[in-house]
Each structure stands twice: as C-alpha cells, then as structure tokens.
Amino acid sequence: xxxxxxxxxxxxxxxxxxxxxxxxxxxxxxxxxxxxxxxxxxxxxxxxxxxxxxxxxxxxxxxxxxxxxxxxxxxxxxxxxxxxxxxxxxxxxxxxxxxxxxxxxxxxxxxxxxxxxxxxxxxxxxxxxxxxxxxxxxxxxxxxxxxxxxxxxxxxxxxxxxxxxxxxxxxxxxxxxxxxxxxxxxxxxxxxxxx
Amino acid sequence: xxxxxxxxxxxxxxxxxxxxxxxxxxxxxxxxxxxxxxxxxxxxxxxxxxxxxxxxxxxxxxxxxxxxxxxxxxxxxxxxxxxxxxxxxxxxxxxxxxxxxxxxxxxxxxxxxxxxxxxxxxxxxxxxxxxxxxxxxxxxxxxxxxxxxxxxxxxxxxxxxxxxxxxxxxxxxxxx
Numbered sequence: 134x135x136x137x138x139x140x141x142x143x144x145x146x147x148x149x150x151x152x153x154x155x156x157x158x159x160x161x162x163x164x165x166x167x168x169x170x171x172x173x174x175x176x177x178x179x180x181x182x183x184x185x186x187x188x189x190x191x192x193x194x195x196x197x198x199x200x201x202x203x204x205x206x207x208x209x210x211x212x213x214x215x216x217x218x219x220x221x222x223x224x225x226x227x228x229x230x231x232x233x234x235x236x237x238x239x240x241x242x243x244x245x246x247x248x249x250x251x252x253x254x255x256x257x258x259x260x261x262x263x264x265x266x267x268x269x270x271x272x273x274x275x276x277x278x279x280x281x282x283x284x285x286x287x288x289x290x291x292x293x294x295x296x297x298x299x300x301x302x303x304x305x306x307x308x309x310x311x312x313x314x315x316x317x318x319x320x321x322x323x324x325x326x327x328x
Numbered sequence: 329x330x331x332x333x334x335x336x337x338x339x340x341x342x343x344x345x346x347x348x349x350x351x352x353x354x355x356x357x358x359x360x361x362x363x364x365x366x367x368x369x370x371x372x373x374x375x376x377x378x379x380x381x382x383x384x385x386x387x388x389x390x391x392x393x394x395x396x397x398x399x400x401x402x403x404x405x406x407x408x409x410x411x412x413x414x415x416x417x418x419x420x421x422x423x424x425x426x427x428x429x430x431x432x433x434x435x436x437x438x439x440x441x442x443x444x445x446x447x448x449x450x451x452x453x454x455x456x457x458x459x460x461x462x463x464x465x466x467x468x469x470x471x472x473x474x475x476x477x478x479x480x481x482x483x484x485x486x487x488x489x490x491x492x493x494x495x496x497x498x499x500x501x502x503x504x
Contacts, residue, residue, distance in 0.1 A: 157397075179396060184419045187389035191419075194393020194401065197354055197377055216389075218382030226379060312422035316396060324398035328486075 161208025170308035186216030224264030261293035342472035354401030356387035362432030362498035384409030466494035
C-alpha cells in the first residue's frame, strides 16, 4: 500500500519560487507548468508544455550557457521518468549551477492519476545519487523543505531533490501557451540580447 | 580551410574549423563511426563543451537550452538516433528554436548489415515529418559548405536543419 503524503505541491513550488532571485526556471510538462505559472509569470520561466522527458536537458543546456545563473528544473515524477537517462548525463557533466526539483505525487496527474513507478518503489533520489549528483534530498515534511531551501538555491550542484506530495490536484492556472513567445521572452530575459 | 586534394584531408577538419568560426560552444552526441573524427576534434578542443548523451533526444533538448541561454550548439547523431528525437523536435518547431544537426547515415549506400536498413531508410522521411529541413550530402568535399549553409539557415533564420552525410562518404557498414 502506498504511503500518503501531506505536502501540497502548489505551496511547495510557491515557497521555492519566493526565493528564486534571478534564477531561470524550467518546468516539465503537466502540473508543474500550472504550479509555476500560478506564482507569477516571470519572463525567466520556460514552460515546457510538451516534450515529456526533456526538461532536465533543456535546463542543462541553459546551465552551460549561463554559468553564473542558477537554473532550476521544476517537474513531475512522470516527466522525469520519461527522460531518466538525463540524470546519468548530467551526473557525468556536473553543472554546478543546476538544481532539479521533482514534485512527486506518484501519479500521472494530468491524465487521471494513474500510478507512476515512484509509488512502486523506484527511488529517483537513489538514481540521482548513483549518477553522481553532488547533493540529493528526499523531502517529505515542511521542516525538511525549509532546511533544503538554501541548498536548492545555492548549494554547488548538480543538486537533486524529490518532494513527496499529496496527489490531490490544484486549480489549473495556465501559462502563456505559445512556445515561440515564451522562448523569445525567456531568451531576452536571461541573455539581455534582442534578436 | 585545408587542402582538399591532400591525401590526409578529412571533412571533419574543415567542419571543426567552421564550428570555431561560428562560435559553436556545445556539441552533444551519441558516438558513431561516421562522425568519430569530428567527435575527436571537438573533444580535444577546450573551447567546445562536448557532451556524451545516453540517447539522442537528450541532445535535442540540450540544443534548445543552449540557444535559450545564448549559445550555439550542434547535435551529432547516427541515422539510427533520429528516430529517438521525434517528439523532442516538436520543441524546435513550436518554439522556432534553431537546431543544427549532423546525421551520419547507415542503412543506405552499400549497407551490408540488415538491421541498419529500416531506420536508415526512415531517417529522412522522419526528419521531414518533424519539419526538419534536410540537406543531404554525398561527397566529402561538399560537407563543409553544406554545414555552413545549414548553420546560416538554422541560426540566422531560426530553423531546425539536418545535414545528412551519406554512407557513401564514411564507407561505414561495408563489411557488415
């Protein structure tokens, strides 16, 4: 029987974003888009509303190009599992300015809460640690979240955390849907260049 | 650019020099024999971050990130890896993000290994279905100019472009 968790995904994401500073934030497909957009529509947000499994590697490319900026991935367990090999690549490459935060509801929330492997014992924190992530954490309580917050934003990375949350859904708050618009706005905000 | 008539000339030396001229700072790949010399040149170059991938779609995502962060990159892949990239390429199309990919062919000219043929024959149709512009090249001396043209189309016109390098050039797979 799966354990039930009490943290609420939206409150967790908002608490992380409150202290983001000038970080770039990349979301994975699904609820992570709504969690981030519902805090604020920052131009340094890149919402990936497609390309399941791609969030970590998009963020990695940004992290290499923007070595002085923190790059945060906020994604779900289903999205991360779809590109789990990326953890090996990022573990080998060791980008210091990158943190991956997996909001783990143990379910595919966008399609009707079907189970993901994380509810059946697959340990993403263990995979990240074994892949060479410098710092990893499993967060299940508010106290653990608060003690990890400074590390999420400034610990030399690559940093990886799984936050176990309840699978109750939050209201849908859409991000801008046009990828071309979001991508150009993001690029201008993080590079200061116009095209 | 090297002397194309020299016996030791290989297209990879001119393409590597072109990468430098274009300011390519990230190269990502799953290794392939047809690209091995170019990969070795990039790995030996401290001004290019060479990243080994577990699967080619990671590289499509990384290239999107490189551009979003203000750098230029190149994805190097064998034709077999193109099939892994299809869904990730939707980001290039939806976001109009440049992609420059070099694809070395198998399952094509003189292939002696049957398992390479299905994906090799699907490579160009799959790229085109994903709205990637294809430049096919089958003479070694034309590879550098083709990569140069593809780079302009990609980075200056914000398009996804693949230079498909014929097996006729690499000679891979000729003995199975």
